[in-house]
Structures are given as structure tokens and as C-alpha cells.
Amino acid sequence: MLIHGPIEGQSLYLTFDDGPDAVWTPIILDILEAAGAMATFFVIGKQARSIPSLLRRIAAAGHSIGNHTWSHRHPWTMSPHGARREVSDGTAAISDVLGFPPDFFRPPHGRVRRCMLEEATNAGQNVVLWSLSAVDWGPLGRADRIAHRLGKAQPGDIVLMHDGGHNKPAQLVSVLPAFLASMQSSGLNIRSLWGALPSLAPH
Numbered sequence: 001m002l003i004h005g006p007i008e009g010q011s012l013y014l015t016f017d018d019g020p021d022a023v024w025t026p027i028i029l030d031i032l033e034a035a036g037a038m039a040t041f042f043v044i045g046k047q048a049r050s051i052p053s054l055l056r057r058i059a060a061a062g063h064s065i066g067n068h069t070w071s072h073r074h075p076w077t078m079s080p081h082g083a084r085r086e087v088s089d090g091t092a093a094i095s096d097v098l099g100f101p102p103d104f105f106r107p108p109h110g111r112v113r114r115c116m117l118e119e120a121t122n123a124g125q126n127v128v129l130w131s132l133s134a135v136d137w138g139p140l141g142r143a144d145r146i147a148h149r150l151g152k153a154q155p156g157d158i159v160l161m162h163d164g165g166h167n168k169p170a171q172l173v174s175v176l177p178a179f180l181a182s183m184q185s186s187g188l189n190i191r192s193l194w195g196a197l198p199s200l201a202p203h
Helices: 024-035 045-050 052-060 080-098 114-122 143-150 169-185
Strands: 011-019 040-043 064-067 158-162 189-191
Touching: 011 024, 024 052, 024 169, 040 045, 040 052, 045 052, 045 080, 052 064, 052 080, 064 080, 080 114, 143 169, 158 169, 169 189
Parallel strands: 011 040, 011 158, 011 189, 040 064
Antiparallel strands: none
């Protein structure tokens, strides 16, 4: 399980959960492209299947893709069989759209269950959590607080953010360009999780 990436190369690993979102994911992709920054998108299978062109755009831009289950049900509310199906159905949705399976898996809410980890690992997916969260949701998801938390990023951090519209993406995107510029000016390389696991080759 990967919680923190290697610090060699002054790398910072950005991740976005709960998309793709028809409104916010394209905006985030444009911001990343303008900054020359890469990221990993942990996508929800049923949303990926409903907006396949957007998932293909993420992959075509060179970002890595992770499985965030089929429907983002809380892992602790399901039977083992149901939990495994959430993982496998998410894998299938991504594979059907892209023609290749995801390299990474992140459980919803970061809630880990052995059955889900086994399912993901057996499918060849590296399980990833995070070391720094933007907390870009709920009452704490204000732009100034998001910026403050992101400003604490250090080399090797895996940063959790969200492009799903039920979070606070408007607050996030208002501070994301300045955050990227600040990190890059301090010498950090903003990379996808492929950079954290050199044994993986980009698709």
C-alpha cells in the first residue's frame, strides 16, 4: 500500500478522486496542462462509463488512471461479495472505455477492507492512499483553508483532491493554479503516480 511517494527527484504526486465530472474535470485538466503538471485520477466506474470521452481525454493527456470502485459506496456498508464487485465492476468500466485496466486502486473514503485490497491486488492494481489531504469538501472546504493545507506539501507527498462535483471543486480550482506555481517555483516536479513506481510504464 502506497501512502507516501519517493522524495528523489523532488517529486510531488497529485491525485483527484470522484470523477470524471462533466464540469470540473475539464477545468482541472486545463489547469494542469497550462502548468505542465501531471496527476492521477481515481475515477468512479459508473461515471467513467457515462462520460467515456472525458476518461479518454484524461488518459490521452498522459495522466494515470486509478480505480475508485464502481459507485463509491462506503466499503464498510457492504458484504464481502458486494465490496469485491465494487472493485471488479470499476475495473471493468475503466478497461472497457480505455482498452487497458487501471494501474491503481483507492478505496472510497480511504476505508480499507481486506477483501477489496485482495480484489484490487489480484487485478494488478497498486493500492494508494495519501499523505496530505486538501480537505476540499464539507464546511472545511473553503478556498483559503484548502490553500493553507496544500501549502504544506513536501517532496514525496501524495496529495488528495477531488474533481467530483459533490465536493468543493469550485473552491479548489480557485487556488489550484497558484498552488502549482508555488510548488514548481520551489523546485518540485508535479507527477502522476507512475513516477512513484518506476516499474510501471505509462500506457
